[in-house]
Amino acid sequence: MQQKIIPDIVIGRLPLYYRALQRMSSKGHTVTSSQELADTLGISAAQIRKDLSQFGEFGKQGTGYNVEYLADQLKKILKIDHVWDMVIVGAGDVGSALARYQGFQDRSLRVKMIFDSDPLKIGKELGNFIVKDISTLIDEIKKEGIKIAIIAVPENEAQEVTDTLIKAGIKAILNYAPIHIAVPPEIRLQCIDPALHLQRMTYYL
């Protein structure tokens, strides 16, 4: 049985929908519509309905969507109906901010360990963690079976760290180093580089 391939651009919008639904839920809203979601997200209602319809029928004509139900379905689709443990590599400013970040709670994500190569940082307390020696990275990740990593090391170390993470069994990487890193096709990769976002806007100023 051939599974339908969903465009990645659709997958990329689902977390956006989920975030909006979580917010509606926390405000006590019980039902919504593609139009209301469209208004709060700046996406067209038709697109939202089309995206959702790739996965099933979650709404009722005339009524719209039940917020809790749709959020629950999206959780299952995105596989965030359970918590994912993550490791952070790099305990500099960015890694430290991420280790203490409150925004992963309630979103099925949890930092489990943080690593650095700097002897001055190893063993130090950081948020609820003790910074671990990067030389133990492969063993620790394998032991816990962790699949997601966040890279927050200087750009000249990013590729080497990436290769090590993949050896350890990491399947998804969020890269904060401002450099393009190469990964095999089966590894998921997302990048965050604030300067890139900012330079995209200066064009219009």
Next chain:
Amino acid sequence: MQQKIIPDIVIGRLPLYYRALQRMSSKGHTVTSSQELADTLGISAAQIRKDLSQFGEFGKQGTGYNVEYLADQLKKILKIDHVWDMVIVGAGDVGSALARYQGFQDRSLRVKMIFDSDPLKIGKELGNFIVKDISTLIDEIKKEGIKIAIIAVPENEAQEVTDTLIKAGIKAILNYAPIHIAVPPEIRLQCIDPALHLQRMTYYL
């Protein structure tokens, strides 16, 4: 004279090209080709040539592109041939990490001031800055004529801060609060939400 409208998706790739060229330049490479750029960026060579051709002819047949020259042209196109001052709003972990971030140097971006509303934070040192009172935000931004802001406040304050920034004359916003904020169409907006990127990858795990 009607100026050609360049698709935003093309503008979004230019900083990527610029980043790669800066890196080549720092490694001492003097010439490159659309194919080499394609290989280092994971974008097709045809697309890179097409994107660049929207703005002029920067290469030579048979030879490729002069790294310095192309980087220079991109700087002008993106308007990053001069440094842009920015303000950060929110001196929590994220704002602090951004205030100390070294990655803005050499990329024509500079943090100029950081604001918070918490009396415990106002007046404190943070990197090279003294955290300013958010109530002075409009005056300070207007005085300096700053156009770019980074929002790093809790999600329940993000929209209010946004509205204030726009009143102060801010034209481009990078939002770290995990919420969709509304802005008028003439204001540029980019958002960074690590959980969104991570939830986009769990689908595939």
Next chain:
DNA sequence: TAGATTGTTAATCGATTAACAATC
């Protein structure tokens, strides 16, 4: 010159939107 690579066109591919029957 021969080989390489650009800039550009036309073809392809994919994503978005508009519209509406179905139905709650």
Next chain:
DNA sequence: TAGATTGTTAATCGATTAACAATC
């Protein structure tokens, strides 16, 4: 029932790719 809103189809729109003449 009447009004509202879904799920889906077909049409439109836009982006990517392949290919090649031009030319360094």
